[in-house]
Amino acid sequence: MIPLPGFDEGGQPHVVVERVQLDGSRRKVRRGFGGGRNFGDRKKHANDLSDDVDFVLSDVATRTPTLGIDPRLILVVETMTSGQSVAEEANWQRSGLRIVDTSTTKRVVAFSDDPAMSLFLARLEDYSSGPKKGQASATHEAFFDNIDNVRPYGSQDRVGVELQTVLRQVGRDDDLTVDVEVWYPGDVTTAESWLTLISDAIGGAGGVVHDAFSSEASGLALMRVSASASIVRQLLDVDLVAKVEVLPEALTINASPSEVSADTVSDLPLPNNSSPLVGIIDSGVVSNHPLLRGCIVEAVSTSAWIEDGADRHGHGTAVASILARGSLDGQISSNDWDAPPFRVVSVRVLDENAQIPPYRLAERELTDAAIYLAQQGVRVINLSLGDLNGMIVGNRAPSIAALLDALSRSLNVVFVVPTGNVAPREYAGQFDESLAVDYPLRMLESPNARLLDPAPAATALTVSSLVSPLGPLPLGTVSLGRAGWPSPVSRIGPGIGDAIKPELCAPAGTMGQEQESYALVEPDALQVAVADGRVNSTGVITHDFGSSLAAPHVSRVAALVASKYPENSANLIRALTLQSAEPVSSDFLSASTEYVEGAPSAEGRRFVGYGQASSLRSAESAIRDTVLIAESNIPVDGVHLYAVPVPEAFFTRKRASRGMTVTLSFDPLVRARRMDYLSTRLKFEVVRGLPADEVIELFLSEADDAAAGTRVKIPNRRGLKVSGIPTQKRIAMEPAQTVRSLGANQLARKTWQNSLPRFNDFPNDFFVVVQSLNRWAPPTSMQPYALTVRLWVDEKLPPIYEEVRTKVSSARIRARGRAQTR
Structure with missing residues (x-):
């Protein structure tokens, strides 16, 4: 295994770095909707949606109980855009709809506890009336203008791909074993009551429920069922059911016997x-x-x-x-x-x-x-x-x-x-x-x-x-x-x-x-x-x-x-x-042979x-390969800052490789059937040549969340913007922040072949900025995370480990001294 440039004799413990103690709490802002209108004729659009709702209500009213379970009002709302932000979900709730699925692009699945959908239709009427005096937009315009159509959630939505094939091949009395996903309504008590209701219905019809499982932490309600194909088909019409699918196939092992005998591998060293x-x-x-x-x-x-x-x-x-x-x-x-x-x-x-x-x-x-x-x-x-x-x-x-x-x-x-x-x-x-x-x-x-x-x-x-x-x-x-x-x-x-x-x-x-x-x-x-x-x-x-x-x-x-x-x-x-x-x-x-020039790398x-993971580089630092580590808990929409000393070797005027790798891992709350699967997104960036308090204010002043399609801007005292930081001071790492920040395990690298410039009037440290972007986490929650920063130089440059360790230790002592004198 060939180590990266800068790897040499190891055995040094990683260096613990503490964050800069400045207030990085986000000031509360109101998140709104943006964009132009999709439907120019509000009244016609409102009438079309009203007709869709009438059809859904009629469908529910005319259906009889399935397996003894009464019909429920569940509908599919096809939307014009794919993201469902927290603010939008609250709008659905105010319209009397309980969202259970936004995981499919441009589609929302929701229950209505109101059999007449009165709240939804009343708000639709307000929208249909157009803008009130002194208003540019109609009431609830952003909500209804984003809805394309409304339809029932039917058996075609519930049947799994493999089950669809199986049902075409079996008779009505043939036995099947299937996994049934039940809608998770947002609380585990209701979920378990729905599992019990369906379980009793299946048992009453002659089927068997082997296992049932619910998880509030992941938003799941599941059951494994054996029943006739006739009962399985009826399950596809039960409104509380989200999906039915046959069991997965078995794993295979593509192995062949070998000539190696047991004697050849006897008396091996043990742990x-x-x-x-x-x-x-x-x-x-x-x-x-x-x-x-x-x-x-x-x-x-x-x-x-x-x-x-x-x-x-x-x-x-x-x-x-x-x-x-x-x-x-x-x-x-x-x-x-x-x-x-x-x-x-x-x-x-x-x-x-x-x-x-x-x-x-x-x-x-x-x-x-x-x-x-x-x-x-x-x-x-x-x-x-x-x-x-x-x-x-x-x-x-x-x-x-x-x-x-x-x-x-x-x-x-x-x-x-x-x-x-x-x-x-x-x-x-x-x-x-x-x-x-x-x-x-x-x-x-x-x-x-x-x-x-x-x-x-x-x-x-x-x-x-x-x-x-x-x-x-x-x-x-x-x-x-x-x-x-x-x-x-x-x-x-x-x-x-x-x-x-x-x-x-x-x-x-x-x-x-x-x-x-x-x-x-x-x-x-x-x-x-x-x-x-x-x-x-x-x-x-x-x-x-x-x-x-x-x-x-x-x-x-x-x-x-x-x-x-x-x-x-x-x-x-x-x-x-x-x-x-x-x-x-x-x-x-x-x-x-089919490569197109310019295809994205x-x-x-x-x-x-x-x-490729390497055991040589994971647990220890080396004299030219130093890793700093930190763990903390960041508040909702907060900003944390870490000062990372730039080794003198990075300023050495010699053509030689030197670099930085940053990783960030966190463990957010999740919900399975949501477009916003993660409760919180964290992202990091690296800057230098700016005072610490200015860096904090810059990142508090602008939060850009591309996945949700919203931008929040907060004025700051100096009129600065993150996008306005000069390229020498904002470190462009690969992959870009907009790409790596989509996951909970993030990494970015930067390599320099020449020396870094010194800033005479500004700090020369790297500042690693960790920023929290809330989706639906409770407003008082804290998100744990871990951050690591690797600094390395190749063998043409002097060692860096002791210098970095000493500077980090000195900064920690100074910070604690300042804290004691306050």
Whole structure:
């Protein structure tokens, strides 16, 4: 592994930096609506909407109870714009509508507790009357001008894609097992009453409810049901039901026996009894496997439906072998084995078919497993699973992703998850001679290669797979991709709301293609070695590929950070794991025969995120590679400021590389079926050459939230604007703030080849500004976060660690002295 410029002998602890103690609280402002009118003829538009409402009311009035459940007034409001801000949601409530879903672009789903929709129609009448005397706009103009039409929410909205196919193939009495999502109305008490009502109805009709689950933290209400196809069809007409879908397919393992014998891998070095713990939730492990013997602290099941923690499929054992011992290929060929730095605690949630037990919800099983691991002291949990029916669509958070975000916050743990796998036949079209280099562009063009649940989870570290170093290939076979390229089976981002996903990547193999027939093949030389845990297998080592095997490499880096910082938060573990990322070139896009000159290089992040995680760079600083760390809690719409000293080497007049990398991680509240999935967004910028109080005022004076489409401007005493900061003083980092701030795990880099200018009349420190942009968090809430800043120089320049550490320590002492004299 080649370290970034500036990496040399390590062993130095990271430097703790404290924020500048200035008031960064946002002054309260009123957020309004902007933009011109969509409908010139208000009266005609109001009449059209009134007709739509009459149809919805008539539809509800004429329908009879389904499964004994009375019809409810639920409607779909198609809107002209895609964002639903907090202010707009309050407007819906004042119109008598309770929003339950804004996750689909330009669509709002809402309940009306008023069977006549009186409030809505009265406000519509006010709008229809036009502006009152002295007013430029009609009453409620911004609200109704944004509504295109209103319609009922029907069975076509509730049926899942796979269920739709199944229902065409089965008879009315055939039994089906399905997952049912019930609308989450905003409070868990009502949600549980609705689950009970539907459960009783299904039982009364002859069906069986195996499991029900509700989560206030993630805004979910779910049930798993077995019933006849006739009952399932009736469920599609129950207004309290949001979605019905068949169960996901099982995981597969593309493994082949190996010639490696058990004797070859016997007497391997073991972890210490005090080695830190790392968790895995999977199909269990074979604890006495030669590669895992002595590495497994515990292998259990937390499910009443799974008898024990032993692996009867093989997937969990394969993943655990990388988690415990890292990349196996080099150690096997050299017979030189490293001692595992961690001990593994395994919780089995998958049966022998690599499926969640058929009568349990995945959300229930994963919650129980995560809580158990957290109780054992585990801080990092590898979850190499994916819902094959749960590909991200639009901005809606899949259910398991929303659950992991809630669990990460409540348990203070880090989840590491893969992007999920995709077969090239699902996106590549025709297999031809150019597939080996064109597959990345074909993935970008296909809607079928998006992330699988739970990969979009905002707080999880999502990992894609890279093509591993290539060995000798069979004659007439070529590799799909080159070493270091994204794997052709690893799904791509972005995440929810265009957040950067995946964040990280790691080698985990690829496929081959026969040059004559263009058929795809899976030679061992293109895969990675893993422990063979399949039942009745005669091998000890096998070969496999896919993003499931990339995730444990990142889990190892995160676990190393957790072991160095046992008292710190999961936010800091994630921020430092991100900080270790080595950039990955996006030349795989330009190498395509279909590449268009000028195609955005940013598309490369959809495959590899911020880069490849490195254990060498995560937990310790070095004399030319210094990391500053901080944790804090920021108020709603607040601003925090950190002074980062600029080392003298940055001013040295010599052509040599020097740079800065900043990472930010936080764990906001979430709600699954909302366009504003995250309660709060945090962003950071770096400036220099300005006084600290001026920087605070600048960022308080202007908050730009592109995702919600609103701008708030507050006058300040000096008439300054953030956009007006000169380029020498506002550090342009990559990716841009507008791109990186869409996610909860953020990273940006800046490299200089020449010296920085000195400012004689202004501070030369870097100021890292952290800003909170509230969406729907309670106004008195505080958002925890972690910030890390890496300063590095190459070997041509003098060391920086001691200088930075001393300056930070001196600043801390001076600040505390000032505080004591007040």
